[in-house]
Amino acid sequence: MAQAGRRPGNSNTREAVLAAARNQFSAKGYQGATIRGIAAEAGVNAAMVHHFFGSKEAVFGAALRVPVDPQRVVGTILDGPREQIGERLARMFLGFWQDTETRAPFLALLRSVTSDDRTAALFKEFVGEAVFSRVSEALGVPRLRLNLAMTQMVGLAIGRFVIGVEPLREADTEEVVELVAPVIQYYLTGTGVDPTIHQAQN
Amino acid sequence: MAQAGRRPGNSNTREAVLAAARNQFSAKGYQGATIRGIAAEAGVNAAMVHHFFGSKEAVFGAALRVPVDPQRVVGTILDGPREQIGERLARMFLGFWQDTETRAPFLALLRSVTSDDRTAALFKEFVGEAVFSRVSEALGVPRLRLNLAMTQMVGLAIGRFVIGVEPLREADTEEVVELVAPVIQYYLTGTGVDPTIHQAQN
Numbered sequence: 058m059a060q061a062g063r064r065p066g067n068s069n070t071r072e073a074v075l076a077a078a079r080n081q082f083s084a085k086g087y088q089g090a091t092i093r094g095i096a097a098e099a100g101v102n103a104a105m106v107h108h109f110f111g112s113k114e115a116v117f118g119a120a121l122r123v124p125v126d127p128q129r130v131v132g133t134i135l136d137g138p139r140e141q142i143g144e145r146l147a148r149m150f151l152g153f154w155q156d157t158e159t160r161a162p163f164l165a166l167l168r169s170v171t172s173d174d175r176t177a178a179l180f181k182e183f184v185g186e187a188v189f190s191r192v193s194e195a196l197g198v199p200r201l202r203l204n205l206a207m208t209q210m211v212g213l214a215i216g217r218f219v220i221g222v223e224p225l226r227e228a229d230t231e232e233v234v235e236l237v238a239p240v241i242q243y244y245l246t247g248t249g250v251d252p253t254i255h256q257a258q259n
Numbered sequence: 260m261a262q263a264g265r266r267p268g269n270s271n272t273r274e275a276v277l278a279a280a281r282n283q284f285s286a287k288g289y290q291g292a293t294i295r296g297i298a299a300e301a302g303v304n305a306a307m308v309h310h311f312f313g314s315k316e317a318v319f320g321a322a323l324r325v326p327v328d329p330q331r332v333v334g335t336i337l338d339g340p341r342e343q344i345g346e347r348l349a350r351m352f353l354g355f356w357q358d359t360e361t362r363a364p365f366l367a368l369l370r371s372v373t374s375d376d377r378t379a380a381l382f383k384e385f386v387g388e389a390v391f392s393r394v395s396e397a398l399g400v401p402r403l404r405l406n407l408a409m410t411q412m413v414g415l416a417i418g419r420f421v422i423g424v425e426p427l428r429e430a431d432t433e434e435v436v437e438l439v440a441p442v443i444q445y446y447l448t449g450t451g452v453d454p455t456i457h458q459a460q461n
Contacts, residue, residue: 167373168373168374170422171369171373171417171422172370180422181422181424181425184424185425200425200426201426201427201430201434201438202438204418204426204427205418205427205435205438205439207424208414208415208417208419208427209410209411209414210414211414211417211418212409212410212412212413212415212417213410213414215373215410215417216406216407216409216410216413217410219373219379220372220373220379220382220383221379222383222387222406222409223383223402223406224403224406225406225407225410228403232403233407236407236446237407239445240445243441243442243445244438244442
């Protein structure tokens with residue numbers, strides 16, 4: 058699909074880069090793929106890919122339709138008092154699913170990673186590098202605990218928004234946050250959490 | 260498909276009852292369907308359905324390929340010390356997914372309830388009546404907390420067995436039980452989560 062006369066801002070060029078990125082990530086994995094390789098396949102130079110997207114992470118996000126910016130997720134986890142990490146994460150994650158703009162791509166992603174092993178492998182690698190590694194290093198939390206915090210949030214999304222089990226589906230967001238935040242807090246900080254204490258802090 | 264000369268033990272009859280049950284549950288929901296209606300559609304009498312299956316719950320389980328007996332799940336939750344409910348449930352649930360015989364139907368069920376609204380609605384009603392109602396009543400636990408315990412276990416299954424995120428996928432079962440049990444315990448008993456106390460009790 059290479060065409061002559063491409064310039065930054067040309068939407069055909071952008072689409073060609075995204076198509077090349079999907080191929081390259083799919084063939085080589087997240088770590089194996091390079092901006093240089095993506096650019097070569099798209100018939101543009103690497104500087105143009107950098108110009109459009111800024112980073113491999115951003116190319117991946119655009120090409121694979123990642124619903125949220127991992128940097129924002131990491132920022133939310135790390136910015137603010139450590140004893141409120143669980144509450145911040147629970148609230149942000151519920152927000153993604155309540156927002157109709159991010160909910161559909163989250164649902165599409167959930168369905169593809171639970172039904173397609175290749176997509177699952179690709180996203181595992183991406184989330185591992187873009188989120189888990191950074192948070193694990195910054196907080197000194199074992200990755201197994203980060204995994205488990207993620208399982209609680211994925212399960213919560215399925216129960217509340219996908220299957221819609223009652224009364225969870227209709228429960229007030231604040232009530233859900235209050236119940237789930239101590240669990241995320243427990244996984245991420247390794248400390249025992251008493252929901253009574255948690256309420257008192259709010 | 261009704262045939263003359265059906266007797267209990269005739270596998271055609273059993274198949275006809277199961278096919279009728281799938282139709283009836285799908286059309287009327289779990290509570291709306293009746294053994295009488297299923298028998299009528301299969302061209303047998305209700306006593307024969309009782310003879311084959313024993314209860315509407317068992318007909319549902321056989322017809323919709325429910326991977327485990329809800330009675331057994333309820334029994335595991337309720338039989339034994341209350342302060343070890345989380346550990347019992349976490350261990351039982353991980354066992355279902357580790358056992359190759361129950362894993363495949365669990366995965367099939369997970370995929371169908373996350374992709375098909377009608378199947379999701381049917382199973383919500385079934386699990387609500389066969390599990391949540393009984394446990395909620397027996398333990399005096401709000402159903403929202405039971406919902407949340409279930410979301411943790413569903414998310415755990417997805418993370419460990421479906422997506423297979425590392426290191427959760429390869430982690431030792433006892434380590435996973437030790438980390439997750441306090442969360443299930445917290446949801447089901449409403450007490451604070453302290454992993455140190457939990458470890459000391461083992």
